[in-house]
Amino acid sequence: MASKNVFIAVIGAGGVGKCFLSQLETLSKRLSTNPSFPKISLVLVSRSTKTLYSPKYEALAFENLATSLASASTALSLAEVIEYLSAAPAKVILVDNTSSQDVADQYPQVLSKGISIVTPNKKAFSGSYKLWQDIFSSAASSGAKVYHESSVGAGLPTISTLKELVDTGDEVTRIEGVFSGTMSFLFNSFAPTEGSGGKWSAEVKKAKELGYTEPDPRDDLNGLDVARKLTILARLAGLPVESPTSFPVQSLIPKELESVASGDEFLQRLPEFDAQMEETKVAAEKEGKVVRFVGSIDMGKKQVKVGLEKFDRSHPIAALKGSDNIISFYTKRYGSNPLIIQGAGAGGDVTAMGVTGDLIKVLERS
Numbered sequence: 139m140a141s142k143n144v145f146i147a148v149i150g151a152g153g154v155g156k157c158f159l160s161q162l163e164t165l166s167k168r169l170s171t172n173p174s175f176p177k178i179s180l181v182l183v184s185r186s187t188k189t190l191y192s193p194k195y196e197a198l199a200f201e202n203l204a205t206s207l208a209s210a211s212t213a214l215s216l217a218e219v220i221e222y223l224s225a226a227p228a229k230v231i232l233v234d235n236t237s238s239q240d241v242a243d244q245y246p247q248v249l250s251k252g253i254s255i256v257t258p259n260k261k262a263f264s265g266s267y268k269l270w271q272d273i274f275s276s277a278a279s280s281g282a283k284v285y286h287e288s289s290v291g292a293g294l295p296t297i298s299t300l301k302e303l304v305d306t307g308d309e310v311t312r313i314e315g316v317f318s319g320t321m322s323f324l325f326n327s328f329a330p331t332e333g334s335g336g337k338w339s340a341e342v343k344k345a346k347e348l349g350y351t352e353p354d355p356r357d358d359l360n361g362l363d364v365a366r367k368l369t370i371l372a373r374l375a376g377l378p379v380e381s382p383t384s385f386p387v388q389s390l391i392p393k394e395l396e397s398v399a400s401g402d403e404f405l406q407r408l409p410e411f412d413a414q415m416e417e418t419k420v421a422a423e424k425e426g427k428v429v430r431f432v433g434s435i436d437m438g439k440k441q442v443k444v445g446l447e448k449f450d451r452s453h454p455i456a457a458l459k460g461s462d463n464i465i466s467f468y469t470k471r472y473g474s475n476p477l478i479i480q481g482a483g484a485g486g487d488v489t490a491m492g493v494t495g496d497l498i499k500v501l502e503r504s
C-alpha cells in the first residue's frame with residue numbers, strides 16, 4: 139500500500155497525555171519503515187491553556203515537545219481546534235487525553251466530520267444515553283472510528299473483550315469486580331490482608347501522587363468513576379443504562395466535606411475524618427474479613443450497583459495488589475467459570491498503552 143498521511147491531534151498532556159506522546163514518538167519511528175501503515179504526523183498538542191499546532195499541517199517535532207507546548211503563546215478554543223482539524227488535507231485522528239465533559243460533548247460533531255477519536259476519557263460514553271447514541275450514529279454515517287479501550291480498566295483489554303463476546307453471539311449475564319485503580323490501591327494498602335495498613339487520608343494522597351486518581355480525587359472517592367465504567371460496560375453488554383447516577387452508588391466522601399470548594403481543600407481536610415474509614419475497616423476485621431470497593435452488573439435483573447463489600451481474606455478480590463483491577467465476565471458460553479481480566483487498572487503508561495493500541499487499530503483501518 140502506498141504511504142498515505144494521517145494527522146494526529148492530541149488534546150490533554152497530563153499524566154496519561156505525556157506517556158501517550160512518548161509512545162506515539164516510538165510508534166511513529168517504528169511505522170515510518172512499514173509501508174502497510176500510513177505516515178503519521180503530529181499536528182496539534184494542547185493543554186487547558188495552551189495549544190501548539192502547525193497551521194500548515196507540517197509535522198511537529200517530538201524533541202522538546204513539552205517545552206515547546208509550555209512556551210506556546212496560542213490557546214485555540216475547542217471550536218477553533220475542530221475547525222482546524224476539519225480543514226486538514228488528509229485523514230485526522232483526535233486523541234482526547236482530558237477528562238473534560240466539554241470535549242466529550244463535541245464527539246458527535248467531530249465524528250460527523252470524518253475525524254476519528256481515540257480516548258481514555260469516560261465522559262462521552264457514560265454521559266446521557268442520547269450522547270452515547272449520537273456518538274455511534276455519527277461515526278456510522280461518516281465512517282470515522284471511535285475507540286475507548288482505556289475508559290475501563292486502563293490498558294487492560296476490557297472493552298475489546300466485551301465487544302468480541304457480544305459480537306460473536308455470546309450472552310453476558312453478569313459483570314463484577316474491582317474497576318478502580320485508585321480504590322484498589324487504597325484498600326489494598328489501607329486494609330491489607332496481612333499487617334495493619336496506612337492511614338486512609340495518607341493513602342489517598344499517595345494515590346494522587348502516583349497518577350492513579352482522576353484530576354480531582356473526589357471523582358474517585360464518590361464512586362462516580364466506577365459508576366461511569368459500569369455504565370459503559372452495561373451499555374456495551376446491551377443494557378441501556380440512562381446515566382451513572384441512575385443506580386445506587388456508595389460515596390466515600392465524608393458528609394462534612396461534600397461541599398468543599400476544591401480538590402486541594404478536600405485533600406487538606408481529609409485527615410480530620412480518618413476515624414470514619416477506620417471504623418469500617420475494624421468492623422470487617424471483627425468478622426475476619428477485609429473491605430473492598432466493588433461493582434456489579436446483573437443483566438437479567440437489569441441491576442447495577444457500586445459500593446463497599448466485605449470479603450474473606452482468601453478471596454481473589456481481597457488478594458489484589460497495587461492498583462490492580464479484576465473484572466469477571468459471566469456469559470452463557472463461559473458458564474459458571476467466568477472469563478477474568480486482571481492487572482494494573484490505573485497509571486500513565488498502562489493507560490496510554492490502551493490509547494496507543496486504539497490508535498494503531500484506527501491506522502490499520504485508515
Ligand SMILES: NC(=O)C1=CN([C@@H]2O[C@H](COP(=O)(O)OP(=O)(O)OC[C@H]3O[C@@H](n4cnc5c(N)ncnc54)[C@H](OP(=O)(O)O)[C@@H]3O)[C@@H](O)[C@H]2O)C=CC1
Pocket residue numbers: 149150151152153154155184185186187235236237238240241258259260288289291292319349350351352353483484485486489
Ligand atoms: N490516570 C489514570 O490512571 C487513568 C486515566 N484515565 C483517563 O485519562 C484521562 C486523563 O487522565 P490524567 O492524564 O490522569 O489527567 P491529568 O489531569 O493528569 O491531565 C489532563 C490533561 O487534560 C488537559 N485538559 C483538561 N481540560 C482540557 C481542555 N478543555 N482542553 C485541553 N486540555 C485540557 C489538562 O490541561 P492542564 O495540563 O493545563 O491542566 C491536562 O493536560 C482522564 O479522562 C482519565 O479519566 C483512564 C484510565 C486510567
Ligand SMILES: N[C@@H](CC=O)C(=O)O
Pocket residue numbers: 289291292317318319320321350351352358363483484485
Ligand atoms: N481514577 C481512575 C483512573 C482510571 O480510570 C482509577 O483509579 O481507576
Ligand code: NA
Pocket residue numbers: 287288289290291292293294295296297492
Ligand atoms: Na481497558
